[in-house]
Amino acid sequence: MTDQRNLVLAIALSIAILLGFQYFVPSAPQKPPPEAQKAGETTAPGQQAAPAQVPGTVPGAPIAPVITVRERAAVLAESPRVAIDGKRVAGSINLKGARIDDVVLKDYHVTVDKKSANITLFSPPGTEHPYYAEAGIAQTNGLKTPGPDTVWTADKQKLTSGDRVTLSWDNGEGQVFKRTIALDDNYMFTITQSVENKGAAPIAVTPYALVSRHGTPVTRGFYILHEGPIGVIGGSLQEPSYSDIAEAREKAVKSTGGWIGITDDYWLAALVPPQDAEVTASFKHFAGGAKKDIYQSDILAQTREVAPGASTESVVRLFAGAKETYTIDAYAEKLGIDRFDRAIDWGWFYWLTKPIFQAMHWLNGVLGNFGLAILALTVVIKLIFFPLAQTSYKAMSKMKILQPELMKLRERYKDDTQRINQEMMALYKKHKVNPAAGCLPIVVQIPVFFALYKVIFTTIEMRHAPFYGWIKDLSAPDPTSWINLFGLLPYDVPNLGPLYFFSLGVWPILMGISMFLQQKLNPQPADPVQAKMFMLMPIFFTFLLGSFAAGLVIYWTWNNLLSIAQQWTIMRRIPQPKTT
Structure with a gap:
């Protein structure tokens, strides 16, 4: 008895x-510092932040000087943009840098009140919490590539679901760069980059894509819920915390396919390369201005040579939206994304949960x-x-x-x-x-x-x-x-x-x-x-x-x-x- x-x-x-x-011993939520800043551009994959861009290296802009944080609307109005008006997302693409830095979720609100503000996922540098995605071409062998201040030309003023917009830029040295951005009915952007070499010599092209978050976000701080860098890379699920990446500075893994990004409790920004492509996937941490940390998840594709008169094309997908179970599962099945459903933290009892x-x-x-x-x-x-x-x-x-x-x-x-x-x-x-x-x-x-x-x-x-x-x-x-x-x-x-x-x-x-x-x-x-x-x-x-x-x-x-x-x-x- x-x-x-x-x-x-x-x-x-x-x-x-x-x-x-989780209540008595929570994982300590990290709060962003009180100092306000306009966090500048992060580095592209393969390079740590530098005080200035050095020609012949993977592109990386210096951290911008600290200035007063401005209203989101004011920052969005400072540069030319292509509006995003999808079925489930709204926002804009910044033609300066060709960044997707403005994404609002139409179906979700901050509170239970349907009149409350919609959830803002991405915001541009200059706002209180910059968070964005971009794709680009790393600088190699003196190739003049578009940078963070490059102003692109768009073939239309609005991107809607089921449609696409093409951005173009000519470097004046014989190469024409294009980025075609398509949006489906939910949360998946498809970014197709092409480089046409009209010059007299061959060029080396190395595509990359990144998701960058400036400032350590306030998390719910629960032991049973992962919030932060996440991905299935190198054949395994990776869930390091913000503090893990800050301590390691960088964690790079060779991977075929998979996905990588940053997750919140209910929201996800993730990069999905072609599932048969060999890439280097990395989690990175940079010390930004005013002690504002920057976290980055990125992929670096293999370098390819483009002969004179030829062109090359690369594709990467960006998921930016809500972690809806059946939406995530549909993407995993349709696109063959390895364990994409693990973006939702099902826990140890996955087989039961x-x-x-x-x-x-x-x-x-x-x-x-x-x-x-x-x-x-x-x-x-x-x-x-x-x-x-x-x-x-x-x-x-x-x-x-x-x-x-x-x-x-x-x-x-x-x-x-x-x-x-x-x-x-x-x-x-x-x-x-x-x-x-x-x-x-x-x-x-x-x-x-x-x-x-x-x-x-x-x-x-x-x-x-x-x-x-x-x-x-x-x-x-x-x-x-x-x-x-x-x-x-x-x-x-x-x-x-x-x-x-x-x-x-x-x-x-x-x-x-x-x-x-x-x-x-x-x-x-x-x-x-x-x-x-x-x-x-x-x-x-x-x-x-x-x-x-x-x-x-x-x-x-x-x-x-x-x-x-x-x-x-x-x-x-x-x-x-x-x-x-």
């Missing part, structure tokens, strides 16, 4: 530690609400584990019935621990009770719980997904609080800082009550100390889950209620054993 209680207690505490780890999401997504399509999908999926999970739970609850119910006899044994042989254990095992054998059977469902359901947690926490489909009543976002904590009697008192809840978990909402409290009721149906530990610890578990979990996503709390509450109904039914059907 004691061994079983210790096991259950260990499992419960393990869940608490694993769930609470993604199927659970797929089931929830299907149920949401049927029921029209992700909250109802969570409830329905919980029922399905309970049905799958029904035989196991049935055996477990029967054993636990018999254990509870035998509780008075066990207490008598402890009292009778209180000075003889060995005799107590012998008599307890004899009693279990007589009534065909397995004291460890009650632990098995808990152990089996731990991966399911964590997989569901990952789904609710990391998938963009759950972001701003409403339930009913006051739950407007299943991926956010219950917004109500006992401090103002759940909105009945006429004042808002103050910001409690690190003590935010004390602001309990309705659903966490309901979860705690359901956990307490379920615990009352289970056999109580004979040891008084263990009994008190078990009585505190509902309170502990109530406060722990008070700051968790409402969808997870709803799942746990509903799961507890189903378990209570199942266990109560079983207990009524088990005959009372004849004891002596």
